[in-house]
Amino acid sequence: MSFYVFGLQNIPYIKEGDNLANLIYEAATSENINFEEKDIIVITQKIVSKAEGRIIKLYDVEPSDFAMQIGKDMEKDPRLVEIVLRESSRIIRMKGNALIVETRHGFVCANAGVDYSNVEQGYVTLLPIDPDKSAKNIRKQLMALTGKNLAVIVTDTWGRAWRLGQVDYAIGVAGMLAFKDYRGETDYTGRELHVTNMCIADELAGAAELVKGKLSGVPVVIIRGYDYPEGEGAASNIIRPLSEDLFR
Amino acid sequence: MSFYVFGLQNIPYIKEGDNLANLIYEAATSENINFEEKDIIVITQKIVSKAEGRIIKLYDVEPSDFAMQIGKDMEKDPRLVEIVLRESSRIIRMKGNALIVETRHGFVCANAGVDYSNVEQGYVTLLPIDPDKSAKNIRKQLMALTGKNLAVIVTDTWGRAWRLGQVDYAIGVAGMLAFKDYRGETDYTGRELHVTNMCIADELAGAAELVKGKLSGVPVVIIRGYDYPEGEGAASNIIRPLSEDLFR
Numbered sequence A, B: 001m002s003f004y005v006f007g008l009q010n011i012p013y014i015k016e017g018d019n020l021a022n023l024i025y026e027a028a029t030s031e032n033i034n035f036e037e038k039d040i041i042v043i044t045q046k047i048v049s050k051a052e053g054r055i056i057k058l059y060d061v062e063p064s065d066f067a068m069q070i071g072k073d074m075e076k077d078p079r080l081v082e083i084v085l086r087e088s089s090r091i092i093r094m095k096g097n098a099l100i101v102e103t104r105h106g107f108v109c110a111n112a113g114v115d116y117s118n119v120e121q122g123y124v125t126l127l128p129i130d131p132d133k134s135a136k137n138i139r140k141q142l143m144a145l146t147g148k149n150l151a152v153i154v155t156d157t158w159g160r161a162w163r164l165g166q167v168d169y170a171i172g173v174a175g176m177l178a179f180k181d182y183r184g185e186t187d188y189t190g191r192e193l194h195v196t197n198m199c200i201a202d203e204l205a206g207a208a209e210l211v212k213g214k215l216s217g218v219p220v221v222i223i224r225g226y227d228y229p230e231g232e233g234a235a236s237n238i239i240r241p242l243s244e245d246l247f248r
Helices: A020-030 A045-051 A065-074 A078-086 A131-146 A200-212 B020-030 B045-051 B065-074 B078-086 B131-146 B200-212
Strands: A002-007 A040-044 A055-057 A088-095 A098-103 A108-110 A123-125 A151-159 A166-174 A220-224 B002-007 B040-044 B055-057 B088-095 B098-103 B108-110 B123-125 B151-159 B166-174 B220-224
Touching: A002 A200, A002 B200, A020 A040, A020 A045, A020 A131, A020 A220, A040 A045, A040 A131, A040 A200, A045 A123, A045 A131, A045 A151, A065 A078, A065 A088, A078 A088, A078 A098, A108 A151, A131 A151, A131 A166, A151 A200, A166 A200, A166 B200, A200 A220, A200 B002, A200 B166, A200 B200, B002 B200, B020 B040, B020 B045, B020 B131, B020 B220, B040 B045, B040 B131, B040 B200, B045 B123, B045 B131, B045 B151, B065 B078, B065 B088, B078 B088, B078 B098, B108 B151, B131 B151, B131 B166, B151 B200, B166 B200, B200 B220
Parallel strands: A040 A151, B040 B151
Antiparallel strands: A002 A220, A002 B002, A040 A220, A055 A123, A088 A098, A098 A108, A151 A166, B002 B220, B040 B220, B055 B123, B088 B098, B098 B108, B151 B166
8 A cells, every 4th residue: 555645736826705626626737637536635724714705804803801801811812812712612721822622513623723824914714614514515526527536635733732733634524434443353463453443534634734834835735545435424523522522 | 745655565573672674674675665865764663662572461460459440440451551550650531441641751642552452462562662762773773774864753543632533643753853843934924823833743653554554564654755854853852741731
Protein backbone atom coordinates (compact mmCIF):
# COMPACT_ATOMS: atom_id res chain seq x y z
CA MET A 1 0.00 0.00 0.00
CA SER A 2 1.19 3.48 -0.82
CA PHE A 3 -0.34 6.84 -1.55
CA TYR A 4 0.50 10.21 -2.98
CA VAL A 5 -0.49 13.64 -1.68
CA PHE A 6 -0.43 16.74 -3.88
CA GLY A 7 -2.02 20.16 -3.89
CA LEU A 8 -4.00 22.08 -6.48
CA GLN A 9 -2.19 25.33 -7.21
CA ASN A 10 -4.84 27.17 -9.21
CA ILE A 11 -7.76 27.57 -6.81
CA PRO A 12 -8.78 31.25 -7.03
CA TYR A 13 -9.74 33.47 -4.12
CA ILE A 14 -13.14 32.18 -2.95
CA LYS A 15 -16.16 34.47 -2.47
CA GLU A 16 -19.68 33.86 -1.21
CA GLY A 17 -21.73 31.94 -3.74
CA ASP A 18 -18.77 30.42 -5.56
CA ASN A 19 -19.25 26.85 -6.72
CA LEU A 20 -16.33 24.98 -5.17
CA ALA A 21 -16.79 21.79 -7.19
CA ASN A 22 -16.59 23.75 -10.45
CA LEU A 23 -13.56 25.71 -9.27
CA ILE A 24 -11.77 22.57 -8.10
CA TYR A 25 -12.50 20.85 -11.41
CA GLU A 26 -11.31 23.87 -13.38
CA ALA A 27 -8.13 24.21 -11.30
CA ALA A 28 -7.27 20.55 -11.85
CA THR A 29 -8.00 20.81 -15.57
CA SER A 30 -5.78 23.91 -15.87
CA GLU A 31 -2.97 21.91 -14.21
CA ASN A 32 -3.50 18.88 -16.48
CA ILE A 33 -4.60 16.79 -13.51
CA ASN A 34 -7.16 14.09 -14.26
CA PHE A 35 -9.16 12.77 -11.35
CA GLU A 36 -8.85 9.04 -10.74
CA GLU A 37 -11.12 6.48 -9.08
CA LYS A 38 -11.05 6.77 -5.27
CA ASP A 39 -9.17 10.06 -5.21
CA ILE A 40 -9.80 11.84 -1.92
CA ILE A 41 -10.36 15.59 -2.28
CA VAL A 42 -9.37 17.35 0.94
CA ILE A 43 -10.74 20.88 1.27
CA THR A 44 -9.89 23.52 3.87
CA GLN A 45 -12.87 24.69 5.94
CA LYS A 46 -11.99 28.31 5.23
CA ILE A 47 -12.98 28.19 1.56
CA VAL A 48 -16.10 26.12 2.27
CA SER A 49 -17.18 28.72 4.82
CA LYS A 50 -16.46 31.58 2.42
CA ALA A 51 -18.37 29.93 -0.45
CA GLU A 52 -21.31 29.33 1.89
CA GLY A 53 -21.27 32.90 3.17
CA ARG A 54 -20.29 31.86 6.68
CA ILE A 55 -18.42 35.07 7.21
CA ILE A 56 -19.24 37.87 9.64
CA LYS A 57 -18.25 41.52 9.78
CA LEU A 58 -17.06 42.20 13.33
CA TYR A 59 -18.29 45.80 13.10
CA ASP A 60 -21.90 44.58 12.84
CA VAL A 61 -21.74 42.49 16.02
CA GLU A 62 -23.29 43.77 19.25
CA PRO A 63 -21.67 41.93 22.16
CA SER A 64 -23.83 40.90 25.11
CA ASP A 65 -22.84 41.87 28.65
CA PHE A 66 -21.60 38.30 29.15
CA ALA A 67 -19.41 38.51 26.04
CA MET A 68 -18.14 41.92 27.19
CA GLN A 69 -17.12 40.47 30.54
CA ILE A 70 -15.38 37.44 29.02
CA GLY A 71 -13.66 39.67 26.48
CA LYS A 72 -12.36 41.86 29.29
CA ASP A 73 -11.24 38.91 31.43
CA MET A 74 -9.54 37.09 28.53
CA GLU A 75 -8.26 40.15 26.65
CA LYS A 76 -10.21 39.12 23.57
CA ASP A 77 -12.33 41.27 21.26
CA PRO A 78 -15.81 41.09 22.87
CA ARG A 79 -17.40 40.96 19.42
CA LEU A 80 -15.35 37.85 18.65
CA VAL A 81 -16.43 36.36 21.99
CA GLU A 82 -20.05 37.13 21.15
CA ILE A 83 -19.75 35.26 17.85
CA VAL A 84 -18.02 32.32 19.55
CA LEU A 85 -20.81 32.10 22.12
CA ARG A 86 -23.48 32.17 19.41
CA GLU A 87 -21.72 29.27 17.68
CA SER A 88 -21.41 27.26 20.91
CA SER A 89 -23.68 24.99 22.89
CA ARG A 90 -21.48 25.02 25.99
CA ILE A 91 -18.21 26.38 27.33
CA ILE A 92 -15.76 23.59 28.24
CA ARG A 93 -12.82 25.63 29.59
CA MET A 94 -11.92 29.30 29.90
CA LYS A 95 -8.41 30.06 31.08
CA GLY A 96 -5.79 32.54 30.05
CA ASN A 97 -6.38 33.15 26.35
CA ALA A 98 -7.98 29.73 25.76
CA LEU A 99 -11.72 29.56 25.19
CA ILE A 100 -12.57 25.91 24.57
CA VAL A 101 -16.20 25.27 23.68
CA GLU A 102 -18.51 22.67 22.27
CA THR A 103 -19.88 23.87 18.96
CA ARG A 104 -23.47 23.42 17.84
CA HIS A 105 -22.22 20.44 15.81
CA GLY A 106 -20.77 18.84 18.97
CA PHE A 107 -17.10 19.49 18.13
CA VAL A 108 -14.94 20.48 21.10
CA CYS A 109 -12.45 23.10 19.93
CA ALA A 110 -11.00 26.54 20.58
CA ASN A 111 -13.17 29.57 19.73
CA ALA A 112 -15.84 27.37 18.08
CA GLY A 113 -13.72 27.39 14.93
CA VAL A 114 -14.28 31.14 14.50
CA ASP A 115 -11.16 32.41 12.82
CA TYR A 116 -9.50 35.66 11.73
CA SER A 117 -6.80 34.24 9.48
CA ASN A 118 -6.84 34.33 5.68
CA VAL A 119 -9.97 36.48 5.61
CA GLU A 120 -10.33 40.21 4.98
CA GLN A 121 -9.48 42.50 7.91
CA GLY A 122 -12.53 43.13 10.06
CA TYR A 123 -14.17 39.82 9.21
CA VAL A 124 -14.13 36.34 10.72
CA THR A 125 -15.19 33.00 9.29
CA LEU A 126 -17.52 30.58 11.06
CA LEU A 127 -17.59 26.81 10.56
CA PRO A 128 -20.06 25.59 7.91
CA ILE A 129 -23.52 24.93 9.38
CA ASP A 130 -23.35 21.26 8.36
CA PRO A 131 -19.86 20.36 7.12
CA ASP A 132 -20.85 16.75 6.32
CA LYS A 133 -23.55 18.11 4.05
CA SER A 134 -21.05 20.53 2.49
CA ALA A 135 -18.75 17.58 1.77
CA LYS A 136 -21.63 15.56 0.30
CA ASN A 137 -22.70 18.40 -2.00
CA ILE A 138 -19.20 19.02 -3.31
CA ARG A 139 -18.63 15.27 -3.80
CA LYS A 140 -21.85 14.83 -5.75
CA GLN A 141 -21.00 17.68 -8.09
CA LEU A 142 -17.35 16.62 -8.52
CA MET A 143 -18.43 13.07 -9.33
CA ALA A 144 -20.82 14.40 -11.96
CA LEU A 145 -18.05 16.55 -13.47
CA THR A 146 -15.39 13.83 -13.44
CA GLY A 147 -17.34 10.59 -13.82
CA LYS A 148 -15.17 9.13 -11.06
CA ASN A 149 -15.99 7.73 -7.65
CA LEU A 150 -14.42 10.19 -5.21
CA ALA A 151 -14.37 10.95 -1.49
CA VAL A 152 -14.37 14.43 0.02
CA ILE A 153 -13.03 15.56 3.40
CA VAL A 154 -13.47 19.09 4.79
CA THR A 155 -10.79 19.91 7.37
CA ASP A 156 -10.05 22.40 10.13
CA THR A 157 -7.07 23.06 12.39
CA TRP A 158 -7.33 21.94 16.03
CA GLY A 159 -5.35 22.01 19.23
CA ARG A 160 -5.14 18.96 21.47
CA ALA A 161 -5.59 18.67 25.23
CA TRP A 162 -2.16 17.32 26.16
CA ARG A 163 -0.07 17.96 23.09
CA LEU A 164 1.25 21.29 21.90
CA GLY A 165 0.68 22.67 18.46
CA GLN A 166 -2.18 21.90 16.14
CA VAL A 167 -3.12 19.30 13.55
CA ASP A 168 -5.82 19.26 10.91
CA TYR A 169 -8.88 17.12 11.63
CA ALA A 170 -11.90 16.17 9.53
CA ILE A 171 -15.07 18.18 10.12
CA GLY A 172 -16.90 16.91 7.02
CA VAL A 173 -16.67 13.53 5.29
CA ALA A 174 -18.45 12.11 2.24
CA GLY A 175 -18.05 8.96 0.17
CA MET A 176 -15.98 7.03 2.68
CA LEU A 177 -16.10 5.81 6.25
CA ALA A 178 -14.39 8.05 8.79
CA PHE A 179 -12.90 4.96 10.48
CA LYS A 180 -11.05 1.82 9.59
CA ASP A 181 -12.37 -0.57 12.19
CA TYR A 182 -10.20 -3.48 13.29
CA ARG A 183 -12.37 -4.49 16.25
CA GLY A 184 -13.08 -8.23 16.15
CA GLU A 185 -10.16 -8.93 13.81
CA THR A 186 -7.18 -10.94 15.05
CA ASP A 187 -3.50 -10.08 14.98
CA TYR A 188 -0.81 -12.56 13.92
CA THR A 189 -0.73 -14.13 17.39
CA GLY A 190 -4.47 -14.85 17.17
CA ARG A 191 -5.36 -12.17 19.71
CA GLU A 192 -8.57 -10.31 18.96
CA LEU A 193 -8.34 -6.50 18.77
CA HIS A 194 -10.97 -5.00 21.07
CA VAL A 195 -10.33 -1.28 20.76
CA THR A 196 -8.54 -0.47 17.52
CA ASN A 197 -10.71 1.71 15.33
CA MET A 198 -8.46 4.08 13.43
CA CYS A 199 -9.87 7.52 12.60
CA ILE A 200 -8.51 7.55 9.07
CA ALA A 201 -10.46 10.71 8.19
CA ASP A 202 -8.40 12.64 10.75
CA GLU A 203 -5.16 11.03 9.60
CA LEU A 204 -5.97 11.95 5.99
CA ALA A 205 -6.81 15.51 7.07
CA GLY A 206 -3.41 15.81 8.74
CA ALA A 207 -1.59 14.34 5.74
CA ALA A 208 -3.26 16.91 3.48
CA GLU A 209 -2.31 19.78 5.80
CA LEU A 210 1.36 18.95 5.29
CA VAL A 211 0.91 19.93 1.64
CA LYS A 212 -1.48 22.82 2.17
CA GLY A 213 0.55 24.67 4.75
CA LYS A 214 -0.98 27.81 6.15
CA LEU A 215 0.34 30.54 3.90
CA SER A 216 0.82 28.85 0.54
CA GLY A 217 -2.66 29.45 -0.87
CA VAL A 218 -3.26 25.72 -1.44
CA PRO A 219 -6.68 25.06 0.09
CA VAL A 220 -7.39 21.84 -1.85
CA VAL A 221 -5.29 18.68 -1.83
CA ILE A 222 -5.74 15.35 -3.58
CA ILE A 223 -4.78 12.08 -1.88
CA ARG A 224 -4.36 9.34 -4.45
CA GLY A 225 -3.86 5.62 -3.98
CA TYR A 226 -5.21 5.19 -0.46
CA ASP A 227 -7.72 2.35 -0.46
CA TYR A 228 -10.28 3.75 1.98
CA PRO A 229 -13.39 1.87 3.10
CA GLU A 230 -16.28 3.16 1.01
CA GLY A 231 -19.65 3.91 2.58
CA GLU A 232 -21.85 6.57 4.09
CA GLY A 233 -19.35 7.96 6.59
CA ALA A 234 -19.58 11.33 8.29
CA ALA A 235 -17.38 13.50 10.48
CA SER A 236 -20.30 13.72 12.92
CA ASN A 237 -19.57 10.03 13.62
CA ILE A 238 -16.21 11.08 15.07
CA ILE A 239 -17.73 13.17 17.85
CA ARG A 240 -17.43 11.33 21.16
CA PRO A 241 -20.86 11.24 22.81
CA LEU A 242 -21.07 13.19 26.05
CA SER A 243 -21.98 9.95 27.88
CA GLU A 244 -18.61 8.42 26.93
CA ASP A 245 -16.61 11.56 27.60
CA LEU A 246 -14.16 11.76 30.51
CA PHE A 247 -13.07 15.36 29.92
CA ARG A 248 -16.20 17.49 29.62
CA MET B 1 4.58 20.56 -2.71
CA SER B 2 3.70 16.89 -2.75
CA PHE B 3 4.86 13.76 -1.01
CA TYR B 4 4.67 10.01 -1.31
CA VAL B 5 4.07 7.45 1.45
CA PHE B 6 5.03 3.80 1.07
CA GLY B 7 5.73 0.85 3.35
CA LEU B 8 8.63 -1.56 3.60
CA GLN B 9 7.29 -5.08 3.10
CA ASN B 10 10.32 -7.13 4.17
CA ILE B 11 10.86 -6.20 7.81
CA PRO B 12 11.25 -9.53 9.66
CA TYR B 13 9.74 -10.40 13.02
CA ILE B 14 11.68 -8.31 15.56
CA LYS B 15 13.29 -9.82 18.66
CA GLU B 16 15.18 -8.32 21.59
CA GLY B 17 18.64 -7.16 20.56
CA ASP B 18 17.82 -6.83 16.86
CA ASN B 19 19.44 -3.89 15.12
CA LEU B 20 16.52 -2.01 13.56
CA ALA B 21 18.65 0.26 11.37
CA ASN B 22 20.33 -2.77 9.78
CA LEU B 23 17.04 -4.58 9.29
CA ILE B 24 15.38 -1.50 7.76
CA TYR B 25 18.32 -1.01 5.42
CA GLU B 26 18.31 -4.69 4.43
CA ALA B 27 14.54 -4.69 3.86
CA ALA B 28 14.77 -1.63 1.62
CA THR B 29 17.70 -3.12 -0.31
CA SER B 30 15.82 -6.39 -0.83
CA GLU B 31 12.94 -4.35 -2.28
CA ASN B 32 15.23 -2.31 -4.54
CA ILE B 33 14.41 0.85 -2.61
CA ASN B 34 17.18 3.43 -2.40
CA PHE B 35 16.97 5.98 0.36
CA GLU B 36 16.86 9.61 -0.77
CA GLU B 37 17.85 12.88 0.89
CA LYS B 38 15.25 13.98 3.49
CA ASP B 39 13.34 10.70 3.48
CA ILE B 40 11.40 10.35 6.73
CA ILE B 41 11.52 6.85 8.19
CA VAL B 42 8.44 6.25 10.34
CA ILE B 43 8.75 3.30 12.72
CA THR B 44 6.05 1.70 14.86
CA GLN B 45 6.75 1.79 18.60
CA LYS B 46 6.04 -1.94 18.86
CA ILE B 47 9.19 -3.02 17.01
CA VAL B 48 11.34 -0.41 18.77
CA SER B 49 10.12 -1.73 22.13
CA LYS B 50 10.75 -5.33 21.09
CA ALA B 51 14.27 -4.59 19.84
CA GLU B 52 15.00 -2.76 23.09
CA GLY B 53 13.62 -5.61 25.20
CA ARG B 54 10.74 -3.50 26.52
CA ILE B 55 8.54 -6.55 26.82
CA ILE B 56 7.20 -8.15 29.97
CA LYS B 57 5.84 -11.62 30.72
CA LEU B 58 2.56 -11.11 32.57
CA TYR B 59 3.11 -14.36 34.49
CA ASP B 60 6.13 -12.84 36.25
CA VAL B 61 4.24 -9.76 37.50
CA GLU B 62 3.10 -9.56 41.12
CA PRO B 63 0.26 -7.01 41.34
CA SER B 64 0.09 -4.72 44.35
CA ASP B 65 -3.09 -4.48 46.41
CA PHE B 66 -3.84 -1.17 44.65
CA ALA B 67 -3.48 -2.81 41.23
CA MET B 68 -5.65 -5.73 42.40
CA GLN B 69 -8.38 -3.30 43.44
CA ILE B 70 -8.27 -1.30 40.21
CA GLY B 71 -8.22 -4.52 38.20
CA LYS B 72 -11.31 -5.72 40.02
CA ASP B 73 -13.12 -2.37 39.64
CA MET B 74 -12.24 -2.00 35.96
CA GLU B 75 -12.40 -5.68 34.96
CA LYS B 76 -8.78 -5.54 33.81
CA ASP B 77 -6.02 -8.08 34.44
CA PRO B 78 -4.44 -6.82 37.71
CA ARG B 79 -0.99 -7.72 36.39
CA LEU B 80 -1.58 -5.42 33.43
CA VAL B 81 -2.76 -2.69 35.82
CA GLU B 82 0.40 -3.20 37.90
CA ILE B 83 2.59 -2.71 34.83
CA VAL B 84 0.60 0.38 33.76
CA LEU B 85 1.04 1.91 37.23
CA ARG B 86 4.78 1.24 37.17
CA GLU B 87 5.02 3.05 33.82
CA SER B 88 2.96 6.02 35.06
CA SER B 89 3.68 9.14 37.05
CA ARG B 90 0.01 9.92 37.68
CA ILE B 91 -3.49 8.70 36.93
CA ILE B 92 -5.52 11.23 34.93
CA ARG B 93 -8.88 9.42 34.64
CA MET B 94 -10.27 6.02 35.59
CA LYS B 95 -13.76 5.26 34.36
CA GLY B 96 -15.41 2.21 32.86
CA ASN B 97 -12.63 0.41 31.00
CA ALA B 98 -10.58 3.58 30.42
CA LEU B 99 -7.37 4.05 32.42
CA ILE B 100 -5.83 7.33 31.26
CA VAL B 101 -2.44 8.10 32.78
CA GLU B 102 0.55 10.33 32.42
CA THR B 103 3.57 8.21 31.54
CA ARG B 104 7.04 8.74 32.99
CA HIS B 105 7.84 10.58 29.73
CA GLY B 106 4.92 12.98 30.32
CA PHE B 107 2.66 11.55 27.59
CA VAL B 108 -1.03 11.42 28.51
CA CYS B 109 -2.49 8.22 27.07
CA ALA B 110 -4.48 5.08 27.80
CA ASN B 111 -2.74 2.29 29.73
CA ALA B 112 0.63 4.10 29.58
CA GLY B 113 1.12 2.65 26.11
CA VAL B 114 1.28 -0.89 27.55
CA ASP B 115 -0.12 -3.13 24.83
CA TYR B 116 -1.10 -6.75 24.21
CA SER B 117 -1.46 -6.63 20.44
CA ASN B 118 1.06 -8.07 17.97
CA VAL B 119 3.15 -9.63 20.73
CA GLU B 120 3.26 -13.27 21.89
CA GLN B 121 0.40 -14.42 24.11
CA GLY B 122 1.16 -13.81 27.78
CA TYR B 123 3.41 -10.84 27.08
CA VAL B 124 2.90 -7.07 26.79
CA THR B 125 5.10 -4.35 25.34
CA LEU B 126 6.02 -1.13 27.15
CA LEU B 127 6.93 2.16 25.52
CA PRO B 128 10.67 2.68 24.93
CA ILE B 129 12.38 4.30 27.93
CA ASP B 130 13.45 7.30 25.82
CA PRO B 131 11.79 7.19 22.38
CA ASP B 132 13.56 10.36 21.20
CA LYS B 133 16.87 8.66 21.96
CA SER B 134 15.67 5.52 20.15
CA ALA B 135 14.84 7.65 17.10
CA LYS B 136 18.23 9.40 17.28
CA ASN B 137 20.12 6.10 17.47
CA ILE B 138 18.29 4.57 14.53
CA ARG B 139 18.72 7.75 12.49
CA LYS B 140 22.46 7.90 13.14
CA GLN B 141 22.96 4.32 12.04
CA LEU B 142 20.67 4.62 9.01
CA MET B 143 22.51 7.75 7.87
CA ALA B 144 25.83 5.91 8.16
CA LEU B 145 24.43 2.99 6.14
CA THR B 146 22.81 5.12 3.43
CA GLY B 147 24.97 8.25 3.28
CA LYS B 148 21.76 10.29 3.18
CA ASN B 149 20.35 12.94 5.48
CA LEU B 150 17.23 11.34 6.96
CA ALA B 151 14.67 11.98 9.68
CA VAL B 152 13.17 9.31 11.94
CA ILE B 153 9.81 9.30 13.72
CA VAL B 154 8.72 6.62 16.21
CA THR B 155 4.93 6.40 16.48
CA ASP B 156 2.24 5.00 18.71
CA THR B 157 -1.55 4.79 18.51
CA TRP B 158 -3.57 7.16 20.71
CA GLY B 159 -7.14 7.96 21.56
CA ARG B 160 -8.35 11.55 21.83
CA ALA B 161 -10.43 13.24 24.52
CA TRP B 162 -13.39 14.36 22.40
CA ARG B 163 -13.03 12.35 19.22
CA LEU B 164 -13.72 8.67 18.76
CA GLY B 165 -11.23 6.23 17.35
CA GLN B 166 -7.47 6.52 17.39
CA VAL B 167 -4.73 8.12 15.34
CA ASP B 168 -0.98 7.58 15.34
CA TYR B 169 1.12 10.25 17.05
CA ALA B 170 4.89 10.80 17.28
CA ILE B 171 6.58 9.59 20.47
CA GLY B 172 10.13 9.91 19.14
CA VAL B 173 11.57 12.38 16.63
CA ALA B 174 15.09 12.83 15.23
CA GLY B 175 16.60 14.93 12.47
CA MET B 176 13.69 17.32 12.09
CA LEU B 177 11.61 19.76 14.10
CA ALA B 178 8.36 18.37 15.49
CA PHE B 179 6.59 21.61 14.52
CA LYS B 180 6.22 23.92 11.58
CA ASP B 181 5.86 27.24 13.32
CA TYR B 182 3.93 30.02 11.58
CA ARG B 183 3.76 32.33 14.60
CA GLY B 184 4.87 35.82 13.64
CA GLU B 185 4.34 35.20 9.92
CA THR B 186 1.60 37.07 8.09
CA ASP B 187 -1.23 35.73 5.95
CA TYR B 188 -2.18 37.27 2.59
CA THR B 189 -4.30 39.94 4.30
CA GLY B 190 -1.27 41.06 6.31
CA ARG B 191 -2.63 39.64 9.56
CA GLU B 192 -0.02 38.09 11.83
CA LEU B 193 -0.60 34.49 12.91
CA HIS B 194 -0.37 34.32 16.72
CA VAL B 195 -1.17 30.70 17.44
CA THR B 196 -0.49 28.53 14.40
CA ASN B 197 2.25 26.04 15.15
CA MET B 198 1.49 22.87 13.28
CA CYS B 199 2.58 19.60 14.88
CA ILE B 200 3.86 18.10 11.66
CA ALA B 201 5.45 15.14 13.48
CA ASP B 202 1.97 14.00 14.54
CA GLU B 203 0.55 14.60 11.06
CA LEU B 204 3.38 12.57 9.52
CA ALA B 205 2.80 9.80 12.08
CA GLY B 206 -0.87 9.64 11.08
CA ALA B 207 -0.04 9.66 7.36
CA ALA B 208 2.31 6.71 7.88
CA GLU B 209 -0.33 4.77 9.84
CA LEU B 210 -2.60 4.83 6.81
CA VAL B 211 -0.03 2.68 5.02
CA LYS B 212 1.01 0.53 7.97
CA GLY B 213 -2.45 -0.53 9.03
CA LYS B 214 -2.66 -2.70 12.10
CA LEU B 215 -2.57 -6.22 10.72
CA SER B 216 -0.50 -5.97 7.56
CA GLY B 217 2.93 -6.51 9.10
CA VAL B 218 4.27 -3.19 7.78
CA PRO B 219 5.91 -1.54 10.80
CA VAL B 220 8.16 0.82 8.80
CA VAL B 221 7.03 3.44 6.31
CA ILE B 222 8.97 5.94 4.24
CA ILE B 223 7.61 9.43 3.56
CA ARG B 224 9.36 10.96 0.59
CA GLY B 225 9.23 14.50 -0.77
CA TYR B 226 8.00 16.36 2.30
CA ASP B 227 10.26 19.34 2.91
CA TYR B 228 10.37 19.28 6.71
CA PRO B 229 12.22 21.87 8.80
CA GLU B 230 15.55 20.34 9.77
CA GLY B 231 16.92 20.68 13.29
CA GLU B 232 17.19 19.08 16.68
CA GLY B 233 13.50 18.36 17.22
CA ALA B 234 12.10 15.89 19.72
CA ALA B 235 8.72 14.37 20.54
CA SER B 236 9.26 15.47 24.14
CA ASN B 237 8.78 19.01 22.80
CA ILE B 238 5.18 18.08 21.95
CA ILE B 239 4.21 17.38 25.55
CA ARG B 240 2.08 20.23 26.88
CA PRO B 241 3.55 21.41 30.20
CA LEU B 242 1.32 20.79 33.20
CA SER B 243 1.26 24.55 33.86
CA GLU B 244 -0.41 25.15 30.46
CA ASP B 245 -2.78 22.21 30.74
CA LEU B 246 -6.52 22.72 31.11
CA PHE B 247 -7.47 19.05 31.33
CA ARG B 248 -5.25 17.42 33.94
